[in-house]
Amino acid sequence: MKGPKKVLASGVSSEFRKYNHPHALFYTHGRGSLIYDVDGNEYLDFTLSQGPLILGHSHPEVLRAVEEYSRAGQLFAGQHIREVELAEKLNLLIPSAEMMRFCLDGSEAVQTAFRVARARTGKSKFLRFEGHYHGWMDNVCWGVSTPSAEALGSREQPNVFPWTEGLPEGVEHEFIILPWNDLALVERTVARRGHEIAAVITEPVMCNNGCIEPGPGFLQGLRDICSRNNIALIFDEVITGFRLSLGGAQEYFGVTPDLSVFAKAIASGYAISAIVGKYEWMRLIEQAKVIHAGTMNAGNPTVAAALATISVLENDRPHERMFRLGRKLMAGLRKAAAESGHPMLAEGPGPMFATSFTTLEKTSDYRDTLTADKAKLGRFIAAMHEEGVRVIGRGLWYISAVHTDEDIETAIAAAGKALKQI
Numbered sequence: 001m002k003g004p005k006k007v008l009a010s011g012v013s014s015e016f017r018k019y020n021h022p023h024a025l026f027y028t029h030g031r032g033s034l035i036y037d038v039d040g041n042e043y044l045d046f047t048l049s050q051g052p053l054i055l056g057h058s059h060p061e062v063l064r065a066v067e068e069y070s071r072a073g074q075l076f077a078g079q080h081i082r083e084v085e086l087a088e089k090l091n092l093l094i095p096s097a098e099m100m101r102f103c104l105d106g107s108e109a110v111q112t113a114f115r116v117a118r119a120r121t122g123k124s125k126f127l128r129f130e131g132h133y134h135g136w137m138d139n140v141c142w143g144v145s146t147p148s149a150e151a152l153g154s155r156e157q158p159n160v161f162p163w164t165e166g167l168p169e170g171v172e173h174e175f176i177i178l179p180w181n182d183l184a185l186v187e188r189t190v191a192r193r194g195h196e197i198a199a200v201i202t203e204p205v206m207c208n209n210g211c212i213e214p215g216p217g218f219l220q221g222l223r224d225i226c227s228r229n230n231i232a233l234i235f236d237e238v239i240t241g242f243r244l245s246l247g248g249a250q251e252y253f254g255v256t257p258d259l260s261v262f263a264k265a266i267a268s269g270y271a272i273s274a275i276v277g278k279y280e281w282m283r284l285i286e287q288a289k290v291i292h293a294g295t296m297n298a299g300n301p302t303v304a305a306a307l308a309t310i311s312v313l314e315n316d317r318p319h320e321r322m323f324r325l326g327r328k329l330m331a332g333l334r335k336a337a338a339e340s341g342h343p344m345l346a347e348g349p350g351p352m353f354a355t356s357f358t359t360l361e362k363t364s365d366y367r368d369t370l371t372a373d374k375a376k377l378g379r380f381i382a383a384m385h386e387e388g389v390r391v392i393g394r395g396l397w398y399i400s401a402v403h404t405d406e407d408i409e410t411a412i413a414a415a416g417k418a419l420k421q422i
């Protein structure tokens, strides 16, 4: 064998996997809340593969459905009835899902939403928010990594930084970026530039830098501004979808967007996403005024995985438990941190939350998160790993339907030890 770094660019298949502690690790298998590396080490897993594994690793009902449906064939370049069953299910569950199309991942579904928004409004730009992640395509590969809070400049007209080289000239003119959770700022910006803006896109809970809930009235305020100004409101529910409730953040917060994107948790780790929306928007795809395609879309195994995931979530109703366990873990981590003299902020709804080392009692936007001590967080995550607890490097924790009270207590005890080492 030549070795991973000789044949895979930097040894990984997704940039984020490089930042595993102590380097990109290799795993052999996962079961429930546990994952095992090639050296035979066992970890209590709170990464859940960056979110998708809402039922934990290798859930037997998902595996059974995938195996059974795969035996019938993998991909037909045509329709199969289960695809319609899945669409009908999502239509019942998700408030805005009057019509939908399936894709493979969140990144491409986001781009589809932009295309629909542009086509219907006849406008071109989208308004987005600092620190929100909407995939890695050219027009959203901005505003997620920043040299410092000061570098962002004014709130009215922030500076924006690309996350990659190789972007086409002028792509930064596709969007306007603002700090999040500031409705008056959105109001003023739309008053000036609403004639250019086709869509406002937001993570309903900001999960890619910290885990920040929208302030009271913020999402509804966006809803009203968009309705008044012929702008599509897009919820990027790639993380919040199924995690806050089966109807996503839109059900949880009671605010219905025009279009939204679901991925990650809808199929327990199989590659399927959905662009869903109100008929008046989605009919542009129906009429082929907006083109959406994809050879691999809605194959048998992925649709099977999504249907099985929904069925387990509907039967077991784990959300209340996931909220309770998440809140218990946050409280335990805060207590362990305070006792160790390293006050920690643990915030988020529960099924997902973030830890950071900052003196702030609460964060409300990306700029706040940049004040945290990242080096200390890195040492904490590394020490947790040594204690057998796996957490996403940026301090995000996911709770699954199969985590137990005992898992939470194990993680809190590990944090007590880890905090002594940092």
Ligand SMILES: Cc1ncc(COP(=O)(O)O)c(C=O)c1O
Pocket (backbone or CB within 6 Å): 050, 104, 105, 106, 107, 108, 110, 133, 134, 135, 136, 203, 208, 236, 237, 238, 239, 263, 264
């Ligand atoms: C909120 C959000 N939107 C979009 C994406 C992109 O999704 P994918 O990685 O499936 O392309 C992600 C991925 O982490 C995400 O968190």
